[in-house]
Amino acid sequence: MNTIVKNGKLLLTCEDHFETADQDLYIAGDRIAGIGAQPEDFTADETIDASGMLIIPGLINAHTHVYMTVLRGVADDVPFEKWLFEGVMPKEEAMSSEEAYQSARIGLMEMIKSGTTCFNDMQMFIGQACRAAVELGIRGVSGRGLAGDLSEPVPGGSRRINEAFQEMQDFGKEPLLTFALAPHAPYTCSEDLMRRVPQLAAEHGLRLHIHLSESRNEVENCIKEHGMTPIAWADHCGCFDVPAVAAHCVHVTEDDIRILAEKHVSVASNPASNMKLGNGFAPIPEMLSAGINVCLGTDGAASNNRLNMFHEMSLMALIHKGNKEDPVSVSAAETLRMATINGAKALGLDAGEIAPGKLADLVFLDLSEPSLMPFNENTDPASALVYGATGAEVDSVMVGGKMILQGRKFVNH
Ligand SMILES: [Zn+2]
Structure with missing residues (x-):
């Protein structure tokens, strides 16, 4: 299937900024084939008129838990440990697979309607988020959350690892889905599990997705138990010997930042969730200076409560300015890169920018909406979006x- 998108305004990625161009876009199959000039041997099966639209690369939500969408609002304005152990976990345990599927559908619909084309999920109900994603047509990376101990037979780490591979078998042929191994966090995973998972990831060519250094307590407890920070511990266990996405990384030391940079770990920052749970601000300016690939996520709806990457971008660009009392800290362009090309890099996807060869994951924004006005030759598109x-x-x-999604209506099914 070949498509020409005509009359739209394309958002193009440059070195350190974004530009727009009024050019036609050529799409062959699932990828962008050309911009402006028609590629050779290209015959269009379909033409889309994108008059009045700004076309941007789809936003990439680099850390979420879509099965949690029905837990939106169940434990707000409470401390982190109370939120997790008393609010969220008992309700998760009582949830059925069908509820997890419906929950994932709601979460993914919210994401699609707010411009997300790919989500990096850590889940507890194998197959349910995948099923919802396939139905809605969104791209996803699924990782069954792993926790526990390898020595206990049931329920434990081994069972969860088996479930992760079962899901890969069940959905491995879906073109929009890829998979990661997702040890939940050092405080819920035994040492043998923390060591086994990266070995399995290396054997199977999988990426790793983990929560690290989200709260001050977590860091203090990890130092007490293992004599090192969660990031140093994860590194010690081999978690960074494979491509890894580390969510949060709020309470980090200079050494932690050095490890993350040296091991090319992508950090998925979740500013709304970190603030809502009173965990603080990740040192994003310092991470960017160290050359870390910082991407952006919403986390689950129980701790955000939105799954809207525009909201997340706005927070990301604003909070560090406020926190550092520095208006040049974390620019709109840096933020937009986090939500697009950095997210794609973190997930190993050829996506996140409008360029030939990249996946045709695109969002069409209505330039007649008042919140995008004025949008003219003087407008910095990154600033308008963020x-x-x-x-x-x-x-x-x-x-x-x-x-x-077409004209704000779901059209895949
Ligand atoms: Zn999370």
Whole structure:
């Protein structure tokens, strides 16, 4: 299937900024084939008129838990440990697979309607988020959350690892899905599990997805138990010997930042969740200076409570300015890169920018929405998207060359 997208305004990635161009876009199958000039041997099966639309690369939510969407609002304004152990975990345990599927559907619909084309999920109900993602047509990376101990037979780490591989077998042929191994966190995983998971990831060519250094207590307890910070501990156990996405990384030392940079770990920052649970601010400016690939996530709806990457971008660009009393800290362009090309890099995807050869994961924003006005030759597009847009401007969404939301309506199914 070949598609020409005509009359749209394309958002193009440059070295350190973004530009727009009024050019046609050529899509062959699931990838961008050309911009401006028609590629050789290209015959269009379909033409999309994108008049009045700003076309941006789809946003990539680098850390979430979509099965938790029905837990939105169940434990707000309570301390982190109370939120997790008394609010979220008992309700998760009482949840059925069908509820997890419905929950994932709601969460993914919210994401698509606010311009997300790919989500990096850590889940507890194998197959349910995958099933919802396939139905809605969104791209996803699924990681069964791993916890426990390898020595206990049931329920434990081994069972969860088996479930992770079962899901890969069940959904491995789905073109929009890839998989990661997702040890939940050092405080829920035994040492043998923390060591075994990266070995398995290396054997199977998988990425690793983990929570690290989210709260002050977690760091203090890890130092008491293992004599090192969660990041040093994860490194010690081999977690960074494979491509890894570490969510949060709020309470980190200079040494932690050095380890993350040296081991090319991608940090998925979740500013709303970190603030809502009173965990603080990740040192994003320091991480960017160290050359770390910082990407952006919403976390689950129980701790955000939105799954809207426009909201998350706005927070990311604002909070560090406020926290550091420095208006040049974390620019709009840096933030937009986190939500697009950095997210793609973290997940090993050829996506996150409008360029030939990249996956055709695109979001069409309605430039007639007041929140995007004025949008003219003097407008910095990154600033318009990060500080002005809310996600309500999303008119249509394409994933892998196929429209999944058109005129604000779901069209995949
Ligand atoms: Zn999380």
